[in-house]
Amino acid sequence: MIMVRAIVRPEKADDVLAALMDAGFPAVTKYAVAGRGKQRGIKIGEVTYDEIPKTMLMSVVKTADKDFVIETIMAAARSGKKGAFGDGKIFISEVSDVYTISSGVCETAGGEEASA
Amino acid sequence: MKEVIAVVRMNMMNRTKQALTELGINGFFAHEAQGRGVGLANPHVLQGAAKGYEEAAALLGEKGKLYPKRMITVVVPDKQVKGVVEAIMEVNRTGKPGDGKIFVLPIKGAVRVRTAETGEKSIL
Numbered sequence: 737m738i739m740v741r742a743i744v745r746p747e748k749a750d751d752v753l754a755a756l757m758d759a760g761f762p763a764v765t766k767y768a769v770a771g772r773g774k775q776r777g778i779k780i781g782e783v784t785y786d787e788i789p790k791t792m793l794m795s796v797v798k799t800a801d802k803d804f805v806i807e808t809i810m811a812a813a814r815s816g817k818k819g820a821f822g823d824g825k826i827f828i829s830e831v832s833d834v835y836t837i838s839s840g841v842c843e844t845a846g847g848e849e850a851s852a
Numbered sequence: 853m854k855e856v857i858a859v860v861r862m863n864m865m866n867r868t869k870q871a872l873t874e875l876g877i878n879g880f881f882a883h884e885a886q887g888r889g890v891g892l893a894n895p896h897v898l899q900g901a902a903k904g905y906e907e908a909a910a911l912l913g914e915k916g917k918l919y920p921k922r923m924i925t926v927v928v929p930d931k932q933v934k935g936v937v938e939a940i941m942e943v944n945r946t947g948k949p950g951d952g953k954i955f956v957l958p959i960k961g962a963v964r965v966r967t968a969e970t971g972e973k974s975i976l
Contacts, residue, residue: 739955753918763953765859765887766918794885796955831955835937837860837944838951 737831737845740805742793743769744813744824749791755812756795761805765794775821790824796831799845853959853972854933858924859887860944860952865922871939872926879975880926886918889949921952927959929972 744752749766756764770787777786797805806826814823834843860868865882872880900907928936937954944951964974 739957763887763889765885765921765923767883767885767923796953829957831957832854833937833954833956835941835954835956836951837858837941837954838947838949840941840945 737796737834737843738799738802739794739796739829739831740802740809740826741829742809742813742824742826743771743790744793744809745815745822746789746791748813748815748823749793752793752809752812755808756793756805759804759808761795761797761801761808763795767792767794773822773825778822788822796834802828853927853929853962853975855957855959856926856928856933856936856940857955857957858926858940858944858952859885859921859954860924860940861946861950862920862922864944865924867943868924868940871943872924872936875932875935875939877926877928877932877936880924883923883925885921885923887921888918889953919950927962927975929975 742752746768753764753766756762769790769792771790772786772788777784777788779785793809795805806828809826830845832845835841858868869880872878924940926936933956937956940954961970962972962974963970967974
């Protein structure tokens, strides 16, 4: 299992959520974050804005689905055809165990299931 | 060291905090988040909606609704992971869909900023 964390524009979050739903990945957690990127924020006149509001979307998916999920998020989160600075980043990390609280089912990285 | 990320119901926060404190884990990191799950639905309702009954379709609700959740992140030493996961599961379980998920991720390192201690010493 892998965790996909995508930082996207807040106005694009709904598009990404809809795209993931249609692609068959309904389970997502969303929260608001603020940050800056390689461009050191946005400079408008004399003022530099370096805490730009973004939305973080977190989803844990099977390792085999990694590339498909990344492509789905990228296609939905990109602004225009070519994209622009500030469209965001996607980070992937390993997840060793996933527990569902309501049933107590544990899924491990190897794919086997056990109830705890 | 492992990072334990738990997404739980809003009203379970106090009980979860207490359970973690009883285990000797005093530091953690909390977010307010919104989320949706795999959308477990009653199979009879699904069948009804597939057959075109309007009442069943209304029960399913709108697609992809996000529910408010709390997200807790805690970094614990390897030997405490099992206890923490079990404690969080125990206090949060109502048995209905929406109780949440717990993810366990490996963590490469940790540093305490105040003293520059690294590794497990920095989180104990």
